[in-house]
Amino acid sequence: MYRRSLSLLAVVAALLVFVPAALAARVHVRVEGKTQTIFGSAEPTLNVKANALDALESASLAGEFYYHVTASAFGPYVDQIGRYPAAGTSGWIFKVNGIVPPVGADQVTVKDGDTVLWYWATFSGAAGPLTLEVETSIVKGKRCFFASGRNDAGRASRARGVVYTLNSRRISSATGVVCTRLGRYTVRVAKTGAIRSRTYSGR
Numbered sequence: 001m002y003r004r005s006l007s008l009l010a011v012v013a014a015l016l017v018f019v020p021a022a023l024a025a026r027v028h029v030r031v032e033g034k035t036q037t038i039f040g041s042a043e044p045t046l047n048v049k050a051n052a053l054d055a056l057e058s059a060s061l062a063g064e065f066y067y068h069v070t071a072s073a074f075g076p077y078v079d080q081i082g083r084y085p086a087a088g089t090s091g092w093i094f095k096v097n098g099i100v101p102p103v104g105a106d107q108v109t110v111k112d113g114d115t116v117l118w119y120w121a122t123f124s125g126a127a128g129p130l131t132l133e134v135e136t137s138i139v140k141g142k143r144c145f146f147a148s149g150r151n152d153a154g155r156a157s158r159a160r161g162v163v164y165t166l167n168s169r170r171i172s173s174a175t176g177v178v179c180t181r182l183g184r185y186t187v188r189v190a191k192t193g194a195i196r197s198r199t200y201s202g203r
Contacts, residue, residue: 024049026112029059032119034084034197039063041188043115043200050096053078053105055116059177075104081118084109090122095131099154119195128152130196132159132189139179147197162191 001189039059046058053069053076060067068080078094079086080118086092094105095117101108110116111187121128130149133156137144145166164171166187171178184203189198 025110025114027055027058028115029055029114030117030198031056031059031065031081031113032117033082034090034120037196038065038068038082042201043117043198044175046109048116050109051106052096052101052110054102055110056105056118057082057093057195060085074104078105078118081120084120089124090120092118093121093128094118095152095154097154098131098150100128100152101198112170114169117195121195129194130159131163131193131195132191134164134187134189134197134200136187136200136202138182142179143182143185144177145181145185145187145189147173147191149191151192159189159191159194162189164189 014201023046026045027048029040029046029048030043031037033040039062046055047060048055048058056067057076065128067078069076070079078092081092092160093100096108096110098113109111117131119131130151133148133150135146146162147159147162148156150156158176160174160176162173162176164178164187166178186199186201188197188199
């Protein structure tokens, strides 16, 4: 009986260790700061316990950066990431799969394959800044990159007047399109007043 009880305790202990890991979602996470990327320019995949706030916690552990959460009438509020606290019309916002949810980060459950983006935003009106993305295709034997900006509702439109960083070379584009010879590229795009894109790598 004693040995059976010990065996049962061992099984329970093992379940307590492995169940949380089994319940964790594998989520792409990135944190864009006021002046630079704080974590995950290429949106690495992390184990996230349950929600979008947990995604920030996982990124903080992986990237060893500071963040602070304060209590508000609407629930937990992230009022600082890195060196910059929220102030006035500027603060920290998040998107899940390109959309700003209408609820707090602790209320948005994430699942395998989701993308969570935390970013510094300055509001000049009701809407926040566009978050930039890059698409690529081969056009007439050349590799072309197309910049788009996604609004709070997740709708994308062509982004013009952008600056690409293409294999460490900066290229301005009034149209939002850059074409170059075929090859392997690391690329991201930025624009004043918008949130820089993730880093894309490939042919």
